Amino acid sequence: AVASSSVMKRSESVLDTMPEALRQSRYHMKKCFLKYIEKGNRIMKLHHLMQEMETVIEDKDEKDQLLDGLLGYILRTTQEAAVVPPFVAFAIRPDPGFWEFVKVNSNDLSVEGITSTDYLKFKETIVDETWANDENSLEIDFGSMDFNLPNMSLSSSIGNGVNFTSKFITSKLYAQSGSQQLLVDYLLSLNHQGEKLMINDTLNTFSKLRAALIVAHASLASLPNDTPYQSFELRFKEWGFEKGWGDNAERARETIRFLLEVLQAPDPVNLEALFSRIPNIFNVVLFSIHGYFGQSNVLGLPDTGGQVVYVLDQVVAMEEELLQRIKQQGLNFKPQILVVTRLLPDAKGTKCNQALESVTNTKHSHILRVPFRTDKGVLRKWISRFDIYPYLENFTQDASAKIIEIMEGKPDLIIGNYTDGNLVASLMANKLGTTLGTIAHALEKTKYEDSDMKWKQLDSKYHFSCQFTADMIAMNSADFIITSTFQEIAGSKDRPGQYESHGSFTLPGLYRVVSGIDVFDPKFNIASPGADQTVYFPYTEVQKRFTTFRPAIEELLFSKVENDEHIGYLEDKNKPIIFSMARLDTVKNITGLTEWFGENKMLRSLVNLVVVAGFFDPSKSKDREEMAEIKKMHLLIEKYQLKGQIRWIAAQTDKNRNSELYRFIADSKGAFVQPALYEAFGLTVIEAMNCGLPTFATNQGGPAEIIVDGVSGFQIDPNYGDQSSNKIADFFQKCKEDPGYWNRISEGGLKRIYECYTWKIYANKVLNMGNIYTFWRRLNKEQKEAKQRYIELFYNLHYKNLVRTVPIASDEAQPSPVSR
Numbered sequence: 001a002v003a004s005s006s007v008m009k010r011s012e013s014v015l016d017t018m019p020e021a022l023r024q025s026r027y028h029m030k031k032c033f034l035k036y037i038e039k040g041n042r043i044m045k046l047h048h049l050m051q052e053m054e055t056v057i058e059d060k061d062e063k064d065q066l067l068d069g070l071l072g073y074i075l076r077t078t079q080e081a082a083v084v085p086p087f088v089a090f091a092i093r094p095d096p097g098f099w100e101f102v103k104v105n106s107n108d109l110s111v112e113g114i115t116s117t118d119y120l121k122f123k124e125t126i127v128d129e130t131w132a133n134d135e136n137s138l139e140i141d142f143g144s145m146d147f148n149l150p151n152m153s154l155s156s157s158i159g160n161g162v163n164f165t166s167k168f169i170t171s172k173l174y175a176q177s178g179s180q181q182l183l184v185d186y187l188l189s190l191n192h193q194g195e196k197l198m199i200n201d202t203l204n205t206f207s208k209l210r211a212a213l214i215v216a217h218a219s220l221a222s223l224p225n226d227t228p229y230q231s232f233e234l235r236f237k238e239w240g241f242e243k244g245w246g247d248n249a250e251r252a253r254e255t256i257r258f259l260l261e262v263l264q265a266p267d268p269v270n271l272e273a274l275f276s277r278i279p280n281i282f283n284v285v286l287f288s289i290h291g292y293f294g295q296s297n298v299l300g301l302p303d304t305g306g307q308v309v310y311v312l313d314q315v316v317a318m319e320e321e322l323l324q325r326i327k328q329q330g331l332n333f334k335p336q337i338l339v340v341t342r343l344l345p346d347a348k349g350t351k352c353n354q355a356l357e358s359v360t361n362t363k364h365s366h367i368l369r370v371p372f373r374t375d376k377g378v379l380r381k382w383i384s385r386f387d388i389y390p391y392l393e394n395f396t397q398d399a400s401a402k403i404i405e406i407m408e409g410k411p412d413l414i415i416g417n418y419t420d421g422n423l424v425a426s427l428m429a430n431k432l433g434t435t436l437g438t439i440a441h442a443l444e445k446t447k448y449e450d451s452d453m454k455w456k457q458l459d460s461k462y463h464f465s466c467q468f469t470a471d472m473i474a475m476n477s478a479d480f481i482i483t484s485t486f487q488e489i490a491g492s493k494d495r496p497g498q499y500e501s502h503g504s505f506t507l508p509g510l511y512r513v514v515s516g517i518d519v520f521d522p523k524f525n526i527a528s529p530g531a532d533q534t535v536y537f538p539y540t541e542v543q544k545r546f547t548t549f550r551p552a553i554e555e556l557l558f559s560k561v562e563n564d565e566h567i568g569y570l571e572d573k574n575k576p577i578i579f580s581m582a583r584l585d586t587v588k589n590i591t592g593l594t595e596w597f598g599e600n601k602m603l604r605s606l607v608n609l610v611v612v613a614g615f616f617d618p619s620k621s622k623d624r625e626e627m628a629e630i631k632k633m634h635l636l637i638e639k640y641q642l643k644g645q646i647r648w649i650a651a652q653t654d655k656n657r658n659s660e661l662y663r664f665i666a667d668s669k670g671a672f673v674q675p676a677l678y679e680a681f682g683l684t685v686i687e688a689m690n691c692g693l694p695t696f697a698t699n700q701g702g703p704a705e706i707i708v709d710g711v712s713g714f715q716i717d718p719n720y721g722d723q724s725s726n727k728i729a730d731f732f733q734k735c736k737e738d739p740g741y742w743n744r745i746s747e748g749g750l751k752r753i754y755e756c757y758t759w760k761i762y763a764n765k766v767l768n769m770g771n772i773y774t775f776w777r778r779l780n781k782e783q784k785e786a787k788q789r790y791i792e793l794f795y796n797l798h799y800k801n802l803v804r805t806v807p808i809a810s811d812e813a814q815p816s817p818v819s820r
């Protein structure tokens, strides 16, 4: 192949081009495919394919030529290949969200295009031939329920669901005659605990409403903008209007204009503006069930990480936004937000045994804790998130009853977090007919290689059959899905997104998912979280700094003592510090960073390393992964003789003190490093950036979207340690030569945060989703109900049986072996 043919046009399929490409390198390719099938049935990943090809083609020039050509392109875009001799089937992903499947016969190199379902069947024969060939194996096809629904078509529109849905609603309102009445009926249904809002039954038709709106609009034109609603409330009431239009003449006039525009000739801009003002959300329920959900002393406990931080900050931001909206609507209702979690009688010194707790920095929001109940009564002890399934149905019932009691009615919006929270949220939303949003900080399926194909092997430990089924149920029940980044939905050029990997997959012996979720579904929305800016603020805001922590932090970083809280020490206190903080999980790769540092002489001469991670005694860990990481840390410190240049600090739970620690590192003109092998979002990244600390973060996952390389921080590749540590060393070298450089990156990071990653932006987006999708689920009622029926069957006939395979814990028994 010559270089010119290496670029495949988008219009060309692999099926069109692959036969010719194979023909051109026939000699090498025959050898290569024989090598592929040599070991018999198996799944091969890209690096296996490449490695084996390298061993077959010895001549470097020939190899380079081949890799530069079309075959190289096809191989590089291959996600995996399934080998069942004499065939090798390729799953190829030319672009995010786009897949192609081909089957190559290694005898004659003939190529056949196959469907994704055929690919799954072919792949299943590797582990369960009988089931794969059984014509009646269960196929799950959620897509079949989505007839007549719009889907987006460009990668670039993925994650912009509200926008697309508004356009679609607009076209529906426009196209169907009489469809404006749908909007009128919707407005008529608005109420708060029985009290009507916006309009009453006098204005129950399109023409009556329009006429009244025109009169009202004209009457407001003569009033000064700031005239309070109360001044014209009576007149409005006579015309058939209720409260909710605005708190003054200006806002009411604008809202009326948006509605008039939409009724006359709908367009998405006015529709979105109108819906952002419609008072339909006052009471919100958020589910975050597993782990220790509390406001202090919990971070670092098993299953307890960023999700807790996220949900608590989310509540504060959402309440603030709700209060502002309600005020601007001219209403004086109190919003209510309940974060519903598990009550843990054995609370291990936390407040997780408290049933109701108010959320700090809010006026009307609470944590509601409901215990897990079994036939034997209340379960006292913590259990791993992997073993949580048997308790969720009772939990949903108990929690729903409590929620309705506290809220004195149904919530207007339910949002779930993670598999367990999403499942409970979807059960409750379905029962009550409430709008449902789901969030998955991590979909476990993508974290473990081939966890779908190997589910049988892994099930006794992880119960993935329950988890993946619950995930499918929740994401298909959801009216909208909130993600933190694009990559969470559709990945990057090289790596499929978390949701994308649920498009089609198979659990051989259980069921084959022909269509699970489509990344082009307009229910997907990106709303990135922020960090609490009252805590994580720039190091330059001297007057706000939490100076009381200064002595403690100096001790933490610089004392020479080794104790339960810190080991190692820093010989030269004047050097800048590179800092990292994470749970001591393998994927967080704190040991990787330690190794890079150990290996890189230049870096060691320029900076010290400080890490906050886990603790030091492996025998005290409940988690096998964590145990191994602890041991590895000790070995690395020994191997590279790091004492004097490294400080290893145990997990920290005080976020105020942590924020001051980030700022202290900024004072040292240091940097934050997030070296994870994969990170879904990475809250520490934005915490550091909020403090003005230049940040180096992994390019595998969410952080690659947060940081613009070289402008607002730096991206590093965890798979290339040398390259990454050199990049960090270069930065500090450059800072030595040009002290302004550090400031420019620090300021670049802050600018990026203020533009894209604040909780204010988040809350505004999420409430807009609540508004738009609440209306959309009305318009789309029949289809939604059909899908819900399908989901109910799946839940009752399949999921519940899977849950029966998960052992029920008892308080007398040994603790569960698996923890995060």
Ligand code: UDP
Binding pocket: 299, 300, 304, 305, 306, 307, 309, 581, 582, 583, 612, 613, 614, 650, 651, 652, 653, 654, 655, 658, 681, 682, 683, 684, 685, 687
């Ligand atoms: N964190 C902490 N102490 C630690 C480690 C982490 O307080 O020892 C906090 C950290 O500041 C951040 C959260 O825990 O707010 C971790 O979130 P992230 O998204 O980085 O990772 P996750 O743990 O959720 O995978």
Ligand code: LCN
Binding pocket: 305, 306, 307, 310, 441, 442, 484, 529, 679, 680, 681, 682, 683
């Ligand atoms: C869970 C994770 O693994 C992180 O990447 C996220 O930042 C965190 O949740 C909050 O969304």
